[in-house]
Amino acid sequence: MSESTGGETLLFLTDEQLRQGIEAMFFAYRGFTADPDRILATMAYGRAHHRAIHFIARAPGTTVNNLLEILGVTKQSLNRVLRTLVEDGLVESKVGTTDRRERNLFLTEDGMALERRLSDAQRARMRAAYRQAGPEAVAGFRTVLEAMMDPEMRRKYNALREGGA
Amino acid sequence: MSESTGGETLLFLTDEQLRQGIEAMFFAYRGFTADPDRILATMAYGRAHHRAIHFIARAPGTTVNNLLEILGVTKQSLNRVLRTLVEDGLVESKVGTTDRRERNLFLTEDGMALERRLSDAQRARMRAAYRQAGPEAVAGFRTVLEAMMDPEMRRKYNALREGGA
DNA sequence: CTTGGAATGTCAACAAAGCTGACGTATTGT
DNA sequence: ACAATACGTCAGCTTTGTTGACATTCCAAG
Numbered sequence: 001m002s003e004s005t006g007g008e009t010l011l012f013l014t015d016e017q018l019r020q021g022i023e024a025m026f027f028a029y030r031g032f033t034a035d036p037d038r039i040l041a042t043m044a045y046g047r048a049h050h051r052a053i054h055f056i057a058r059a060p061g062t063t064v065n066n067l068l069e070i071l072g073v074t075k076q077s078l079n080r081v082l083r084t085l086v087e088d089g090l091v092e093s094k095v096g097t098t099d100r101r102e103r104n105l106f107l108t109e110d111g112m113a114l115e116r117r118l119s120d121a122q123r124a125r126m127r128a129a130y131r132q133a134g135p136e137a138v139a140g141f142r143t144v145l146e147a148m149m150d151p152e153m154r155r156k157y158n159a160l161r162e163g164g165a
Numbered sequence: 166m167s168e169s170t171g172g173e174t175l176l177f178l179t180d181e182q183l184r185q186g187i188e189a190m191f192f193a194y195r196g197f198t199a200d201p202d203r204i205l206a207t208m209a210y211g212r213a214h215h216r217a218i219h220f221i222a223r224a225p226g227t228t229v230n231n232l233l234e235i236l237g238v239t240k241q242s243l244n245r246v247l248r249t250l251v252e253d254g255l256v257e258s259k260v261g262t263t264d265r266r267e268r269n270l271f272l273t274e275d276g277m278a279l280e281r282r283l284s285d286a287q288r289a290r291m292r293a294a295y296r297q298a299g300p301e302a303v304a305g306f307r308t309v310l311e312a313m314m315d316p317e318m319r320r321k322y323n324a325l326r327e328g329g330a
Numbered sequence: 331c332t333t334g335g336a337a338t339g340t341c342a343a344c345a346a347a348g349c350t351g352a353c354g355t356a357t358t359g360t
Numbered sequence: 361a362c363a364a365t366a367c368g369t370c371a372g373c374t375t376t377g378t379t380g381a382c383a384t385t386c387c388a389a390g
Contacts, residue, residue, distance in 0.1 A: 013292055022291060048347060101365065122187055126187060137308040140305020147293070147297040149192045241339090241377090241378080245375095265385080268338070
């Protein structure tokens, strides 16, 4: 693994630079989740509920299986979260129209209200960071993040962009 | 909070753009932790052990309290992790020299070996992403991440950079 | 030299959120 | 008719976080 390609354009690939990038991801992710977490802590919900709510809002009518793949958890784990959300009247689970084995998931009015509250908080931080960093930095930010994803996740990510456009 | 400043340089601040940034963070963080997670799954360790090992390697001799602040967990939670690492001979806890209440934490040879294995895996992905994205994108990536951090975390982050230089 | 407070460690109990494995039911497609 | 799929659920386990209580050790101020 000895990196002796050492051109000047590759100077930013020293282990020290990479390590700083790793730490930046760690600390930034903490900030990224901090605001929604604070809101969720006041109710009986956690980060798992937020993720489910986010992606149902993003792709209304999505199936359980699709959500499973996006979130990368087991159906048992997701089911526990989904059940409480349905019970609490934030999510509605409708039998599929074409395939009645499937369940199409939607947010109720209350669900949308919570989603808005959570994502407003998260977007506010994002907006501040974007504004501070400037458009070019934001483009670079997105480029690097996409390159870091697993190929499968990049596909899911792009599918959301196309569907949500 | 209505955003009617609408200049063309602010087009990237639409809710849709922000939402995509949020999702990019989510999917990228999954990739970011995937490789070390795979290694750790083969032993009796988890992500919490990785974090402790990383920051002890980064700042040898750090105190428990300092580590607590960096990781943002309770001492009980950290202690459980730290205890197993000490028991397994990966971390050494030495009584402080100036203040003997403190414990200075160091990695043993075995600890350093594991740290190298984990961070090699994580850096490999980082390196690939950086290389693919290019130096300018990397600079933007870092800028946005720093802007996303809580001020306290940014201080910790910068302290590590100065100390580790 | 005593004592208050700080730093650390530890016990117990608990919660959130992940996991595996097994099983049941409804529905669909072959 | 039958196999496969989508979903839900029960039971049990693990990791990693939390509170609260309490002991120990030690520095520093009085």
